[in-house]
Amino acid sequence: MSPYPHAREDRPPTAASRGALTISDLDKSFQIGGQARRILDNINLDVRPGEFVSIVGASGCGKSTLLRLIVGLDTDYSGELRLDGERIATTSLDRGIVFQDHRLFPWMTLEQNIELALLNTDTPKARRARIVADHIALVNLTGFEKAYPHQLSGGMAQRAAIARALVTEPRLLLLDEPLGALDALTRVHVQNELQRIWMTQRSTMVMVTHDVEEALYLGDRVIVMSPNPGRIRHIVEVDLPHPRDRRSPLLHRLKDEILAELTSGADAEEARDNLVHLPSREVR
Amino acid sequence: MNGWLARFPVRAAIGLVVPALLILWWHWRTSAQIATFAPPAAVGRALAELLHSGDLLRDTLSTLKRAFVGLAIGAPLGVAAGVAMGIWRPVDRTLGPLLHALRQVPMIGWLPLMGLWFGVGEGTEVIVIGMSAFFPSMLNSHAGVAQVERRYLDVGSILRFNTAQRIRFILLPAAMPLVLTGITQALAFSWIATIGTELLTGAGSGLGVAMSQAQVQQRLDVMLVVIAVTAALGFLINQIFRRLRQSLLRWQPSVQ
Numbered sequence: 001m002s003p004y005p006h007a008r009e010d011r012p013p014t015a016a017s018r019g020a021l022t023i024s025d026l027d028k029s030f031q032i033g034g035q036a037r038r039i040l041d042n043i044n045l046d047v048r049p050g051e052f053v054s055i056v057g058a059s060g061c062g063k064s065t066l067l068r069l070i071v072g073l074d075t076d077y078s079g080e081l082r083l084d085g086e087r088i089a090t091t092s093l094d095r096g097i098v099f100q101d102h103r104l105f106p107w108m109t110l111e112q113n114i115e116l117a118l119l120n121t122d123t124p125k126a127r128r129a130r131i132v133a134d135h136i137a138l139v140n141l142t143g144f145e146k147a148y149p150h151q152l153s154g155g156m157a158q159r160a161a162i163a164r165a166l167v168t169e170p171r172l173l174l175l176d177e178p179l180g181a182l183d184a185l186t187r188v189h190v191q192n193e194l195q196r197i198w199m200t201q202r203s204t205m206v207m208v209t210h211d212v213e214e215a216l217y218l219g220d221r222v223i224v225m226s227p228n229p230g231r232i233r234h235i236v237e238v239d240l241p242h243p244r245d246r247r248s249p250l251l252h253r254l255k256d257e258i259l260a261e262l263t264s265g266a267d268a269e270e271a272r273d274n275l276v277h278l279p280s281r282e283v284r
Numbered sequence: 285m286n287g288w289l290a291r292f293p294v295r296a297a298i299g300l301v302v303p304a305l306l307i308l309w310w311h312w313r314t315s316a317q318i319a320t321f322a323p324p325a326a327v328g329r330a331l332a333e334l335l336h337s338g339d340l341l342r343d344t345l346s347t348l349k350r351a352f353v354g355l356a357i358g359a360p361l362g363v364a365a366g367v368a369m370g371i372w373r374p375v376d377r378t379l380g381p382l383l384h385a386l387r388q389v390p391m392i393g394w395l396p397l398m399g400l401w402f403g404v405g406e407g408t409e410v411i412v413i414g415m416s417a418f419f420p421s422m423l424n425s426h427a428g429v430a431q432v433e434r435r436y437l438d439v440g441s442i443l444r445f446n447t448a449q450r451i452r453f454i455l456l457p458a459a460m461p462l463v464l465t466g467i468t469q470a471l472a473f474s475w476i477a478t479i480g481t482e483l484l485t486g487a488g489s490g491l492g493v494a495m496s497q498a499q500v501q502q503r504l505d506v507m508l509v510v511i512a513v514t515a516a517l518g519f520l521i522n523q524i525f526r527r528l529r530q531s532l533l534r535w536q537p538s539v540q
Contacts, residue, residue, distance in 0.1 A: 071442060072442075073438055073441060073442070091441050091442050091444060092444070093443070093444055095442075096442070097442060099435070101435065103435055103436065103438075103439050105436065105439070105453070105454070105457070105458075106535055106536070106537075107457040107458070107460065107535045108457075108535070116443065116453060117443055119443065119445070119449065119453075120443060120444045120445070120449075148534075148535045150535075150536075150537035168443075
């Protein structure tokens with residue numbers, strides 16, 4: 001018997017039969033100033049159904065571009081992107097996404113925003129209110145149904161965006177630096193929420209972040225990417241059951257390793273190039 | 285109730301101080317020379333007379349009706365044209381240059397042509413009033429739709445919105461602040477156009493007609509009554525619309 005009643009291992013096998021993402025030989029280039037610039041180079045990755053995969057890397061490694069491709073907002077790529085064997089050619093209600101900015105419609109209340117996501121699903125009208133209320137409860141926002149987005153704090157709005165993305169019960173949820181704009185305390189709080197939601201919801205999740213600790217705390221695997229062009233450099237297995245303890249020595253060891261990797265070699269040169277060089281002052 | 289008593293009359297009274305001072309000054313200046321400028325008392329008598337005869341009510345109602353028929357035709361067409369131009373570039377390319385050229389002609393400039401085509405009467409007046417409501421509604425709605433943020437349209441794409449859903453749930457509400465700004469301008473322009481066309485065509489009844497008749501009859505007092513009523517009504521309509529706008533845009537963080 002697992003010490004964690006909601007741990008992944010306890011899930012019924014049916015829940016794990018959908019949401020398999022396959023990325024093979026994926027290349028992506030942008031035209032910049034008349035020249036093709038390779039953004040993603042030969043990405044190969046299999047995400048298992050129900051898995052939580054984190055992607056970390058320096059800015060410019062194409063991790064957000066990768067999510068835009070998976071969600072179907074950008075379909076100009078070469079290689080293969082498949083969800084449960086089906087080639088990704090456009091957006092789909094099977095694939096949800098949460099951005100760094102919550103992107104709730106400011107002209108609608110929290111409740112209306114979430115219900116709008118059900119517009120093109122075949123959910124019966126009579127059941128929608130109930131489903132919306134359940135998802136508001138899932139992200140702990142009960143009582144704020146009638147609030148407009150500007151009346152919510154950053155963390156609340158981000159949780160609302162997570163509820164909107166989950167209400168269609170997507171097979172795959174993409175998270176594009178979802179907590180990047182939050183302050184440190186709110187961030188830890190929403191990370192815990194996200195872990196709890198993932199354990200309840202059981203959909204496959206792929207999260208891009210620049211926070212290594214966050215990536216390790218949530219991810220079953222952490223994909224370390226390197227920039228120019230974006231490549232998968234290293235895949236770290238995080239062999240710890242959920243919910244996790246932030247103080248786990250394994251997490252800290254892995255964090256040190258990944259940080260060392262990100263700040264060495266080519267990446268470190270990149271980072272140095274990004275620094276502002278001030279003229280050095282003579283010491284008298 | 286106490287709060288209302290405490291705040292509202294004080295605020296309203298501040299707005300009345302300058303008009304009251306003007307009336308006092310006017311009374312003092314004109315008591316000596318009645319022939320060149322009607323004193324406040326004479327204007328008051330003219331107001332009572334016009335109210336009693338029902339002329340003022342009749343003229344006011346015809347003007348209001350004309351203005352609102354023109355607005356009810358021109359503003360929705362303007363919003364529709366502006367939204368269509370904002371959404372579909374071919375519409376903008378085809379109709380844009382023509383409409384932008386036409387709007388350079390002052391509305392009163394259309395009167396002679398319209399008069400020739402449709403005769404001097406209600407039809408011509410309503411067309412000109414409608415046109416003056418059309419252009420500000422069109423321009424602002426176009427700008428409103430054109431500046432809708434890409435990130436919201438992405439959400440619509442992720443939620444698999446079709447064109448009608450995109451217009452209804454994203455483009456129109458996002459453009460609403462500017463659409464309403466356009467309609468506010470349309471209100472003012474159509475009010476001006478109404479009085480203007482009435483003055484120039486001078487047919488039937490209306491506040492503008494009453495003004496031009498008073499000019500012919502050299503009734504300075506009547507003229508001043510009509511001007512005051514025109515100003516007060518225009519102000520009132522604008523205030524009502526401001527309230528409506530505030531309630532429609534209550535989702536904005538800072539609607540004053």
